[in-house]
Amino acid sequence: MSSFGDALAAGEFVITVELDPPAGPDLAPLIDLASELNGQVDAFVISDNRLASARLSPVLAGQRLSQEAGAEVIVTLTCRDRNRLALTSEMLAAAAAGLDNLLLVSGDFVNLGDQPGAKPVYDLDSVQALVLAGGLNGAARFLLGSGLAPEASPQPPQVMKFNKKLRAGAGFFMTKPLSGLAGLEAFVEAAGPLEAKLIAGVEVTDEAGPEAAATLAKEVKASGLAGGAHLSWPGAPQRLPELLALLQA
Amino acid sequence: MIVAQRKPFAEIAQSVSGFNRVLVAGCGTCVAVCLIGGEKEAGILASQLDMGAQIKGDECTFAVACVERQCDREFLDELAPQVAEHEAVLSLACGAGISFLAERFSDTPVLAGVNTSFIGINDDVGVWGERCRSCRDCLLSLTGGICPQALCPKGMLNGPCGGASEGKCEADPLKDCAWALIWERLENTGRLSNLEPIVAARDHADNLPGAQVHPAYERRYSAHE
Ligand code: SF4
Ligand code: SF4
Numbered sequence: 051m052s053s054f055g056d057a058l059a060a061g062e063f064v065i066t067v068e069l070d071p072p073a074g075p076d077l078a079p080l081i082d083l084a085s086e087l088n089g090q091v092d093a094f095v096i097s098d099n100r101l102a103s104a105r106l107s108p109v110l111a112g113q114r115l116s117q118e119a120g121a122e123v124i125v126t127l128t129c130r131d132r133n134r135l136a137l138t139s140e141m142l143a144a145a146a147a148g149l150d151n152l153l154l155v156s157g158d159f160v161n162l163g164d165q166p167g168a169k170p171v172y173d174l175d176s177v178q179a180l181v182l183a184g185g186l187n188g189a190a191r192f193l194l195g196s197g198l199a200p201e202a203s204p205q206p207p208q209v210m211k212f213n214k215k216l217r218a219g220a221g222f223f224m225t226k227p228l229s230g231l232a233g234l235e236a237f238v239e240a241a242g243p244l245e246a247k248l249i250a251g252v253e254v255t256d257e258a259g260p261e262a263a264a265t266l267a268k269e270v271k272a273s274g275l276a277g278g279a280h281l282s283w284p285g286a287p288q289r290l291p292e293l294l295a296l297l298q299a
Numbered sequence: 300m301i302v303a304q305r306k307p308f309a310e311i312a313q314s315v316s317g318f319n320r321v322l323v324a325g326c327g328t329c330v331a332v333c334l335i336g337g338e339k340e341a342g343i344l345a346s347q348l349d350m351g352a353q354i355k356g357d358e359c360t361f362a363v364a365c366v367e368r369q370c371d372r373e374f375l376d377e378l379a380p381q382v383a384e385h386e387a388v389l390s391l392a393c394g395a396g397i398s399f400l401a402e403r404f405s406d407t408p409v410l411a412g413v414n415t416s417f418i419g420i421n422d423d424v425g426v427w428g429e430r431c432r433s434c435r436d437c438l439l440s441l442t443g444g445i446c447p448q449a450l451c452p453k454g455m456l457n458g459p460c461g462g463a464s465e466g467k468c469e470a471d472p473l474k475d476c477a478w479a480l481i482w483e484r485l486e487n488t489g490r491l492s493n494l495e496p497i498v499a500a501r502d503h504a505d506n507l508p509g510a511q512v513h514p515a516y517e518r519r520y521s522a523h524e
Contacts, residue, residue: 181497202463203466206482206486
């Protein structure tokens, strides 16, 4: 199992960090950032054309981060950009690159991104993508995760889908960035005893700044509602070390 | 019914330029009901084109015809005498009608005057809404009669995406999230258990040009093979 999987299984409060691959071919800054943060985080989640804006392949970025920064990586794959054949290819590529953690999500709709005229694929949804990954040749090595939106409303259909994802093999869930604890608390109460780990999304926004994010991450940990915090700073990822320092303070 | 929108006038004017005698052909069924391509709309478009031609000093003339359904061979035949007198036909039928007209009169250039938009319903006066994507494997029994392929931009089959907010859709916050509607309908009718099984990935293996023969006519058409 992956070291991230081990940490989850051991019941540790995990810290993950979201990294966007570049919109160009130069991976050096991302590798430098991961090297700087390595040791302070349990895994790096490599996003996949986040917010429907085209970037370098998450599998390739993950492989380079793993090899050159020694990073533990979770590769995100969206259903928005690939049909079942292309998803299979990328899953196998991840496995061949030694990347065993997959985060399978539907993906933000194309009209939010930089190529709003692109054809939205969605041949599979995230539940079906989990089923696909679970049935792949060599799938035993994968630790599968998916997304969770505790603050989405109405909540009951979100809980229903969460349960389907569990049945489809999801072992961990990354939530969307939270605005506070209330939504997570309500979700956990509605979903009942959880068989999988929730990792609470904590995002630094321009308005609230890193202090608010660090406070929320600490509150998440103290609440026991989630098994970890997933940190992101989309506006200034190079400042993520500051956020981690605040967390340790 | 099929719902269409008229193409922008400039695009239509461009497509007919170069033809001196154009027949504007309306269709009396779906596009007439959605007030885009019936006899009346064909007449209005022909007058607009006439005026445009006069302003530019062009010699073109635009005549009007309308048949009950351009997607039916029998009705298309009625157009034959008029088509024969024109250099081109500008059809205001849906894509199926336009292409069938072009097939029936294959020696005559046939031009599209509308953009065929969706299979939908008449919601209110002047309002139409999409309801079906003709997927060939209908799920409506499961989903409370609300189509997750026509009404969810992502075509989610196992529940809502994480972008649904207060029942509205991530891709278009002015529209309801299809899955919020499905949930509500099934909850109100005590059928939420419909949603428990994981819905498998759709089978697109038959996603080839559609054609079908009614079972009652199979013998007749197989005799031709
Ligand atoms: S499931 Fe939707 S798209 Fe498919 S046939 Fe039924 S209404 Fe049409
Ligand atoms: S918000 Fe609802 S309707 Fe919109 S894409 Fe997501 S699931 Fe589909």
